[in-house]
Amino acid sequence: MELEKLECGFNDREKYRDQKAAFLTTILANVHLKKGIDVKDLMRSLHPPTKVEKIKQDIVFKREWKEAEEVVSDG
DSSP, X not given: OHHHHHHHHHHHHHHHXXXXXXXXXXXXXXXXXXXXXXHHHHHXXXXXXXXXXXXXXXXXXXXXXXXXXXXXXXX
């Protein structure tokens, strides 16, 4: 249990460091590129979404879709 918490904390810190590096990289690269790159694109390549994250995104998308349908049908 304790080892899992340590691993989770380490992974969170590593992801945070990568986010900072990706942010600075996009700032430096976008000065020289016609079509800029996005921090999300770099982070997606460094840390691809897991199955759990994909399922969460799918649930959020479906919920927002249903809410939008309700708004349109109401009025």
